[in-house]
Amino acid sequence: MITSVNRFILLFAWTAAAAAIAQTPPPATPEYGDEFYRPHSGQAGKNVVWVPTPxxxxxxxxxxxxxxxxxxxxxxxxxxxxxxxxxxxxxxxxxxxxxxxxxxxxxxxxxxxxxxxxxxxxxxxxxxxxxxxxxxxxxxxxxxxxxxxxxxxxxxxxxxxxxxxxxxxxxxxxxxxxxxxxxxxxxxxxxVPAQAAGRWTFKEEKGEWLGTADLSQVFQRVGGYLTVGNKSQPLLAPTLTGDQLAFSFVDPDGQARSIRGKINGDNFEGWLRLSTYDTKVTGTRTALPK
Ligand SMILES: C[S@@+](CC[C@H](N)C(=O)[O-])C[C@H]1O[C@@H](n2cnc3c(N)ncnc32)[C@H](O)[C@@H]1O
The missing domain is CATH 3.40.50.150 (Vaccinia Virus protein VP39)
Structure with missing residues (x-):
């Protein structure tokens, strides 16, 4: 049974608690919320648990x-x-x-x-x-x-x-x-590598050099053959880094050459190098890989 003394004590406690709550400053700091949510490493997640990277x-x-x-x-x-x-x-x-x-x-x-x-x-x-x-x-x-x-x-x-x-x-x-x-x-x-596979025709912009490359590709690894005139040869050290394609080859006159440049869809723009001399070269993909 609640006596009038107990009732007074309860009322006093409730009033004191209410006053304390009223004096609590509003949760204005950015930390607000952390007291309600403290994740632990290894806790469940939708497809994978949460563990932070160091x-x-x-x-x-x-x-x-x-x-x-x-x-x-x-x-x-x-x-x-x-x-x-x-x-x-x-x-x-x-x-x-x-x-x-x-x-x-x-x-x-x-x-x-x-x-x-x-x-x-x-x-x-x-x-x-x-x-x-x-x-x-x-x-x-x-x-x-x-x-x-x-x-x-x-x-x-x-x-x-x-x-x-x-x-x-x-x-x-x-x-x-x-x-x-x-x-x-x-x-x-x-x-992420560009799509380089297919047949490409490369042409010197202000010159006569013309070559056709048949490129195959597995992710960023590329390989293939280059045909210049009636001579075909494997590409030397071909690389594909993102959209940047580069390879070397030997021209019919026996000179070491290289092509390097950027693939943009079915187009290529870059440079043909002979020794230390660069000339502009463009390329077009004329067929997709079989
Ligand atoms: C291993 S923790 C990595 C956390 C953070 N990337 C790091 O390296 O510190 C994986 C996170 O992915 C979340 N997660 C799991 N499945 C998910 C999904 N399908 N879509 C979005 N987040 C997901 C988990 O809740 C967890 O926080």
Whole structure:
């Protein structure tokens, strides 16, 4: 039974509590919210758990991708936002994180604000497999082998030259352009290659040189034959880095030559080199690979 004394004590306690709450300052600091959401490493996520990439490796990954202020960096599965934040804070890039877990995405937004980069970091709450990240010039991943493989066709359709960095997991038979370690952790860098395969006709712009190259391609690896006049020969040391194609060959007169330049769809613009002398060369893809 509540006596009048007990009633007085209860009323006093409630009034004191209400007064204390009224005096609590409004949660104006950016830290507000962290007391309600503290993620733990290894916690469940939609397709992969949350484990943050260590700071040193974040820096190394962004350095390997040569991130600058001209880049748009997308971190797929952004967690607490540390990769987009580092890309904006330390490399001056514009950076976007896609994170499925709404509470984690909110935390990433608060972290970006705390770091003073919320004008250049955007955190999207969404599923990486349903989001459009085609504007990215750099993509960062810390997912799982099967998820990398599932993203691979989308990544290979991105603009040639887009850099992709993955913490820990590779892309199966698409070999990395660079592999490195930080402590016991591996990381990989790929550069999305242009579509180079097919038959190309190269022509010196202000001269008579004309050659036809039949190029085959597996990801960034290219090979093939060049026909000049009635002589065919294997391309020497061909390379494809993003949209940059280069190879050497020997002209019918026995002179070493090379072609290097940029693929843009079915067109090529570059330079034909003889010794130290360069002349402009253009190319057109006249047939796709069989
Ligand atoms: C291993 S953590 C990496 C976090 C951050 N990228 C880093 O390296 O520090 C993977 C993150 O992906 C998120 N994730 C899992 N599946 C996802 C999906 N389908 N779409 C978006 N985010 C996802 C998880 O919630 C988790 O935060």
């Amino acid at each position: 700071d040193e490796l974040v820096q190394k990954m962004l350095r390997s991708a040569k991130v600058t202020e001209k880049d748009v960096v997308y971190d797929l599965g952004a967690g607490d936002g540390k990769i987009p934040i580092a890309a904006a804070r330390d490399f001056k890039a514009r950076a976007i994180g896609i994170e499925y877990n709404p509470e984690m995405a909110e935390l990433a937004r608060r972290n970006a604000k705390r770091a003073g980069v919320d004008d250049r970091v955007k955190i999207i709450t969404g599923d990486i497999f349903e989001s459009d990240f085609s504007e990215a010039t750099v993509v960062t991943l810390y997912l799982l082998p099967d998820l990398n493989y599932k993203l691979r066709p989308t990544i290979l359709k991105m603009k040639p030259g887009t850099r992709v960095v993955s913490h820990q997991f590779n892309m199966r038979d698409w070999e990395a352009d660079e592999t490195y370690t930080e402590g016991y952790r591996d990381a990989y860098l790929w550069i």
